[in-house]
Amino acid sequence: MALTLDQVSYRYAGGAGVTGIDLQVADGELLAVIGPSGSGKSTLLKLIAGFLAPESGRIEVGGADMAAVPANRRNLGIVFQNYALFPHMSVAENVAYPLKIRSVGRVERLRRAAEGLAAVGLAGFEDRQVASLSGGQQQRVALARALVFQPSGLLLDEPLSALDAALRAEMRDEIRRVQQLAGVATLHVTHDQEEALSIADRVAVMMDGRLLQVASPRTLYDQPADARVAAFVGLANLWPGRVRDARSVETTLGVLACDTAGHVPGADITVLARPEAVRPLPEGEAASDLPNLFSGQVGRDRFLGSIRRYDFATPAGAILGETAFRGAFSRVSIPPEAIRLLPPDTPTARGST
Numbered sequence: 001m002a003l004t005l006d007q008v009s010y011r012y013a014g015g016a017g018v019t020g021i022d023l024q025v026a027d028g029e030l031l032a033v034i035g036p037s038g039s040g041k042s043t044l045l046k047l048i049a050g051f052l053a054p055e056s057g058r059i060e061v062g063g064a065d066m067a068a069v070p071a072n073r074r075n076l077g078i079v080f081q082n083y084a085l086f087p088h089m090s091v092a093e094n095v096a097y098p099l100k101i102r103s104v105g106r107v108e109r110l111r112r113a114a115e116g117l118a119a120v121g122l123a124g125f126e127d128r129q130v131a132s133l134s135g136g137q138q139q140r141v142a143l144a145r146a147l148v149f150q151p152s153g154l155l156l157d158e159p160l161s162a163l164d165a166a167l168r169a170e171m172r173d174e175i176r177r178v179q180q181l182a183g184v185a186t187l188h189v190t191h192d193q194e195e196a197l198s199i200a201d202r203v204a205v206m207m208d209g210r211l212l213q214v215a216s217p218r219t220l221y222d223q224p225a226d227a228r229v230a231a232f233v234g235l236a237n238l239w240p241g242r243v244r245d246a247r248s249v250e251t252t253l254g255v256l257a258c259d260t261a262g263h264v265p266g267a268d269i270t271v272l273a274r275p276e277a278v279r280p281l282p283e284g285e286a287a288s289d290l291p292n293l294f295s296g297q298v299g300r301d302r303f304l305g306s307i308r309r310y311d312f313a314t315p316a317g318a319i320l321g322e323t324a325f326r327g328a329f330s331r332v333s334i335p336p337e338a339i340r341l342l343p344p345d346t347p348t349a350r351g352s353t
């Protein structure tokens, strides 16, 4: 395994930090770490990079224990949000710098820098000054520099947050392409969950210094471990409820038909329905035998181009829906198979570390 964290904990003087982190990133894998501000993402990255030393637990890079290995000997490529390029050096000198400090000869390092620049789409930029490059180009240079010495792992700390939305979308695909080309284990810390879901092999969700779930983007979205993950990744209807029998649950919204396999009658649960699963019924459409049918009215209705996102007010509570349907409706149904049962969202489950 290229990167391994085994029960890693760290605490700042003020008490915040990370607790009991278990994580593995394989060669060629891109693992994104997401979580609210202050959840410990950067702390995790600093621990792996060697800028902080764990209080307990073990960090391995390429199978070797990093406990006694300083940051500059960990063989990790790092890309920061602010690029951290050397302004007084040319583009080629920037990219070649990690090879220079590894005593690679000038000809060879300039050859490899040129190769690295070509890999990030900047062939011919060797002699440019970094200040003359756009933000996206500077980030490509930073990526080439982080990979030029064939690191055991690549750490990306919010690398795209300084870029505008369109460039961010382009650059995230570019990062993925270059990362796959290099076949390097990558840990990518980001605020942007769309970025994480779209390019990561797996996504780790952090909250209050702990990992709540590490899973593929689809599993994370379709089978979140609990209500906190469900609410953080995408939009969610979450209703507290109790299992009635094998085919239904009681919720604040009323009785909902769904598969309750794995839960005993009487058990407290949280019911999850994603907004796109909520189905509006066009006026006049027969629906008498549809399960989980609600009458009400559309409240806030936001037109988002390809879809609209609406609040549907029923006498028992609100349902958040998303649909491409543009007509009027006063009934919605929630297909039983779209309903997931999660552990109850108790105050202790919400509590901090």
Ligand SMILES: Nc1ncnc2c1ncn2[C@@H]1O[C@H](COP(=O)(O)OP(=O)(O)OP(=O)(O)O)[C@@H](O)[C@H]1O
Pocket (backbone or CB within 6 Å): 012, 013, 014, 016, 017, 035, 036, 037, 038, 039, 040, 041, 042, 043, 044, 191
């Ligand atoms: N040098 C420090 N001294 C004391 N506490 C710190 C220090 N750095 C971070 N913290 C605290 O540790 C917790 C985790 O911070 P961290 O920067 O890892 O979070 P993050 O998830 O990366 O946040 P963001 O998304 O805002 O960058 C926060 O509560 C933060 O206030």
